[in-house]
Amino acid sequence: MNSDATQKESFLLEMLNVSKEFPGVKALDGVKLRVRKGSVHALMGENGAGKSTLMKCLFGIYHMDEGQILFEGKQVNFISSRHALDNGVSMVHQELNQVRTTRIMDNIWLGRFPTKGLFVDEEKMYQDTIKIFKELDINLDPRQKIGALPVSESQMVEIAKAVSYNSKIIVMDEPTSSLTENEVNHLFKIITALKNRGVSVIYISHKMVEIEQICDEVTIMRDGKWINTKMVKDITTDEIINLMVGRDLTHRFPPKTNKPGEVILKIENFTATYQPSIKDVSFELRKGEILGVAGLVGAKRTDLVEAIFAERQVSEGCMTLHGKKVAFKNPKEAIKHGLALVTEERRVTGIFPNQNISFNSVIANIDKYVKKTQMLNDGQIEQDTAWVIDSMSVKTPSHKTRILSLSGGNQQKVIIGRWLLTEPEVLLMDEPTRGIDVGAKFDIYKLMIDLASKNKAVIMVSSEMPELLGITDRILVMSNGRLAGIVETDKTTQEEILRLSAKYL
Numbered sequence: 101m102n103s104d105a106t107q108k109e110s111f112l113l114e115m116l117n118v119s120k121e122f123p124g125v126k127a128l129d130g131v132k133l134r135v136r137k138g139s140v141h142a143l144m145g146e147n148g149a150g151k152s153t154l155m156k157c158l159f160g161i162y163h164m165d166e167g168q169i170l171f172e173g174k175q176v177n178f179i180s181s182r183h184a185l186d187n188g189v190s191m192v193h194q195e196l197n198q199v200r201t202t203r204i205m206d207n208i209w210l211g212r213f214p215t216k217g218l219f220v221d222e223e224k225m226y227q228d229t230i231k232i233f234k235e236l237d238i239n240l241d242p243r244q245k246i247g248a249l250p251v252s253e254s255q256m257v258e259i260a261k262a263v264s265y266n267s268k269i270i271v272m273d274e275p276t277s278s279l280t281e282n283e284v285n286h287l288f289k290i291i292t293a294l295k296n297r298g299v300s301v302i303y304i305s306h307k308m309v310e311i312e313q314i315c316d317e318v319t320i321m322r323d324g325k326w327i328n329t330k331m332v333k334d335i336t337t338d339e340i341i342n343l344m345v346g347r348d349l350t351h352r353f354p355p356k357t358n359k360p361g362e363v364i365l366k367i368e369n370f371t372a373t374y375q376p377s378i379k380d381v382s383f384e385l386r387k388g389e390i391l392g393v394a395g396l397v398g399a400k401r402t403d404l405v406e407a408i409f410a411e412r413q414v415s416e417g418c419m420t421l422h423g424k425k426v427a428f429k430n431p432k433e434a435i436k437h438g439l440a441l442v443t444e445e446r447r448v449t450g451i452f453p454n455q456n457i458s459f460n461s462v463i464a465n466i467d468k469y470v471k472k473t474q475m476l477n478d479g480q481i482e483q484d485t486a487w488v489i490d491s492m493s494v495k496t497p498s499h500k501t502r503i504l505s506l507s508g509g510n511q512q513k514v515i516i517g518r519w520l521l522t523e524p525e526v527l528l529m530d531e532p533t534r535g536i537d538v539g540a541k542f543d544i545y546k547l548m549i550d551l552a553s554k555n556k557a558v559i560m561v562s563s564e565m566p567e568l569l570g571i572t573d574r575i576l577v578m579s580n581g582r583l584a585g586i587v588e589t590d591k592t593t594q595e596e597i598l599r600l601s602a603k604y605l
């Protein structure tokens with residue numbers, strides 16, 4: 101065996117010199133990615149760097165314009181996802197698209213049901229599914245409908261499906277973006293088990309800690325180009341970040357310039373009893389203040405902001421805005437009174453997928469753009485869209501681009517920009533930086549601080565301790581639907597917040 105052959109053998113997958121162009125965007129420009137057998141390979145880069153596109157080229161969803169893919173040393177070019185699956189390559193997508201009305205086991209065996217004579221062999225299908233679930237420690241009934249499952253569990257089903265195809269390589273595109281800590285731990289156990297069996301994983305995430313925890317090697321991309329590949333143990337988080345953003349990002353948080361003043365919003369005894377929800381929550385929010393909301397998953401932080409925004413009914417309690425009692429019947433009324441809510445599941449609840457960026461930017465405030473003649477003020481729309489693209493650093497060829505063709509993170513930035521455009525007096529944000537790269541996070545923090553400096557108030561629900569401690573003035577801690585305490589950010593610690601989070605468990 102010559103040395104060249106030995107060299108090739110150590111890589112399970114090699115993608116070489118891959119290029120792909122969309123109208124107006126060179127999404128991939130001569131990228132290379134080499135993945136070893138049985139290793140977890142992180143693929144990192146800012147929003148729009150080309151990570152998902154590269155993986156879709158591998159998986160046969162996109163056809164690359166140029167380049168070569170070697171799998172187990174042989175040249176391949178999968179023409180469809182089924183073709184890739186049949187050859188041992190599978191992908192758990194950033195956006196899960198399962199058929200929601202079918203049963204779990206149908207989803208896994210779709211297109212290759214085991215048969216007995218002319219009929220589908222239900223029993224075998226059930227047993228085969230159970231066998232895989234046992235291996236992966238997944239506790240689900242294969243006969244259950246997939247529609248009822250939370251994201252975390254649908255994702256487990258997707259992984260089980262990958263295993264059922266005896267996949268040699270599994271791509272996971274931002275798998276933990278909506279998982280709880282326990283679910284993340286479970287996923288990591290599964291990844292380790294897969295690795296021990298010699299399966300390779302390509303792991304895409306914006307969460308830096310996960311890279312250190314679970315990945316062996318890392319490839320960094322920027323603007324559609326390959327930048328570097330390193331063993332994780334040989335590179336620091338800061339080095340990865342600097343390679344991703346292409347500049348020295350020494351400060352993760354902009355300086356605070358806001359000074360909290362008079363009370364703008366007062367919440368008294370907010371309670372929602374229709375189901376286990378918030379109970380007896382009271383607090384005050386000041387002009388120029390950024391108030392964080394911390395808590396464990398299930399603490400009902402989303403319920404709290406939704407109740408303020410009248411997205412949810414409260415059964416008890418009252419709200420005072422600018423010194424006047426208010427009771428909004430619906431979000432529309434809340435918006436009229438200067439409130440805005442950036443929801444957690446932006447991709448599900450916030451996007452008009454078939455519309456362009458312009459439409460998606462101005463839709464929350466459409467009345468503003470109707471002229472006396474009943475015509476739309478196109479100039480104003482264009483100007484405001486340009487503001488969204490610019491201030492949120494949205495990576496797009498034009499404001500006429502369909503939002504669906506943006507990268508996942510850039511779609512989210514448009515939705516956040518939409519709400520900032522309404523110039524809210526009180527901005528409610530639920531996990532605003534989830535799925536957003538480190539550079540863009542900084543921009544969002546800056547916009548929040550700017551808003552506060554203009555005497556507006558911000559409430560930010562977040563699970564990321566560093567950003568809660570980095571940019572808020574005070575932190576309200578929820579525990580099991582109740583208010584466990586409100587602390588001054590300058591005087592508190594991570595430990596105190598965690599202790600309060602567990603107060604009513």
Ligand SMILES: Nc1ncnc2c1ncn2[C@@H]1O[C@H](COP(=O)(O)OP(=O)(O)OP(=O)(O)O)[C@@H](O)[C@H]1O
Pocket residue numbers: 122123125126127145146147148149150151152153154194495496504505506507508509510
């Ligand atoms: N179907 C498409 N049509 C047109 N442009 C596209 C399409 N898919 C991706 N792009 C563009 O290609 C570039 C790379 O996008 P990609 O989704 O690969 O980024 P990403 O690295 O996965 O980002 P994120 O972290 O936000 O998910 C972006 O500029 C995006 O707008």
Ligand SMILES: [Mg+2]
Pocket residue numbers: 151152153194273507508509
């Ligand atoms: Mg992506």
